Amino acid sequence: MRNVLITGASRGIGAATAKVFAENGDNVFINYCHSEDCARKILDEFKNNGLSARIVKADVSNSEEVNRMFGYITEECKGIDVLVNNAGIAQTKLFTDITNDDWNRMISVNLSSAFYCCKAALPHMIRQHFGRIINISSMWGQTGGSCEVHYSAAKAGIIGLTKALAMEEGLSGITVNCIAPGVIKTDMTSELSEEDFTSLKNETPTGTLGTPVDVAKAVFFLADNSSSFITGQVLGVNGGFVM
Numbered sequence: 001m002r003n004v005l006i007t008g009a010s011r012g013i014g015a016a017t018a019k020v021f022a023e024n025g026d027n028v029f030i031n032y033c034h035s036e037d038c039a040r041k042i043l044d045e046f047k048n049n050g051l052s053a054r055i056v057k058a059d060v061s062n063s064e065e066v067n068r069m070f071g072y073i074t075e076e077c078k079g080i081d082v083l084v085n086n087a088g089i090a091q092t093k094l095f096t097d098i099t100n101d102d103w104n105r106m107i108s109v110n111l112s113s114a115f116y117c118c119k120a121a122l123p124h125m126i127r128q129h130f131g132r133i134i135n136i137s138s139m140w141g142q143t144g145g146s147c148e149v150h151y152s153a154a155k156a157g158i159i160g161l162t163k164a165l166a167m168e169e170g171l172s173g174i175t176v177n178c179i180a181p182g183v184i185k186t187d188m189t190s191e192l193s194e195e196d197f198t199s200l201k202n203e204t205p206t207g208t209l210g211t212p213v214d215v216a217k218a219v220f221f222l223a224d225n226s227s228s229f230i231t232g233q234v235l236g237v238n239g240g241f242v243m
């Protein structure tokens with residue numbers, strides 16, 4: 001049974017990913033920050049279905065909280081085999097309206113969090129000569145998104161982190177990949193109007209929007225033991241919106 005940590009797994013893509021791993025027999029650590037009720041609900045559902053999981057609170061933008069979370073994890077098991085850096089926030093603002101605080105928060109939640117979690121997870125992965133790290137970027141990290149400069153910069157940073165770390169860790173049996181989702185219906189996109197969704201669908205070759213499960217299944221594929229020859233890649237899960 002692999003030990004899997006998914007950051008930001010109380011809702012949306014992270015929650016769907018936790019479910020896919022747990023249903024496939026992995027032991028899942030469900031990280032949350034604010035949504036304790038949602039995390040507990042997921043845990044109860046998993047337990048009722050005989051799945052193996054724990055919830056663990058940490059603001060992953062804070063390195064001390066990340067280290068405390070890993071302290072708890074190493075009390076519960078030897079260490080993390082699969083790390084999914086999913087926690088994220090979004091904000092739509094004109095570049096000229098983005099404050100220094102907006103910028104710093106965006107970078108710390110969406111990018112520094114992955115740095116902290118990778119640092120904490122890697123020693124165990126290196127020791128056991130196996131690990132899978134999957135980072136959740138965004139298609140805006142590939143192309144840049146208007147009115148989301150800070151978000152796009154953080155997500156582009158995730159792609160750079162992924163590629164560089166994949167080079168360093170290849171000989172250690174650890175793969176590092178990232179997924180760049182397109183438009184996925186979650187709380188994060190709930191501010192978009194039905195009109196917005198319709199025009200986004202029309203711009204998408206598949207004519208559909210993505211679901212959290214679409215992303216979760218791609219994460220699970222990259223985490224598979226047999227995906228050992230795939231590393232440093234950016235997998236678009238976007239219906240062909242970005243090719």
Ligand code: NAP
Binds near residue numbers: 086185
């Ligand atoms: P969501 O529904 O808003 O969920 C965000 C998750 O991140 C929640 O579980 C939240 O936990 C957690 N989180 C936020 N700040 C955190 C922090 N400081 N520490 C720990 N957890 C934190 O978003 P989503 O759509 O599932 O997005 C998941 C990931 O996919 C994000 O990285 C996002 O950028 C990326 N993505 C999403 C889309 C999309 O269209 N939805 C597209 C491309 C990429 P709490 O509520 O417990 O704080």
